[in-house]
Amino acid sequence: MCTTGQLRDISDRGDLDVLLRRFYAAAFADRLIGPFFTEIAGTDLDAHLPRITDFWERALLRTADYRHDAFAPHAALHSSRALTAAHFGRWVQLWRAAVDGLHRGPVAERAAAQGERIALAMLRRLHGRDAVTDGPRGAGGFVPLAALALRCAA
Known part of the structure; x- marks a missing residue:
């Protein structure tokens, strides 16, 4: 059984850095979405992390400036190998598990x-609005579920 103890809310860039490193460690290792990071994009986490931290800091804390097109790199990946609802669903699973494993609030x-909203929006932009109208929760196979192993990791 998983015990979470007392988890605190995300409050600053340092919290985001820890969260993002945990998430990307899982994403890079994941058999479904890992190849998008490691083989197709060849993501250098140390180079990528400051920009993505700016994105999340702006989105959640309103304390950073982010003026980049977050969709463009995903469109480029999609042109190399199709990003599907299953890929975005797995991304959300890992993201939610990383968040839930570290923070409450x-x-x-x-x-x-x-x-989840970002993943669905990107899926719609890549495949059209109908790409997310079938299946559970209107998401064409996009079923976010928390990954228990990440949620419970110390």
């Missing part, structure tokens, strides 16, 4: 919800 809930 309104900002953490906003982070989890925002991650």
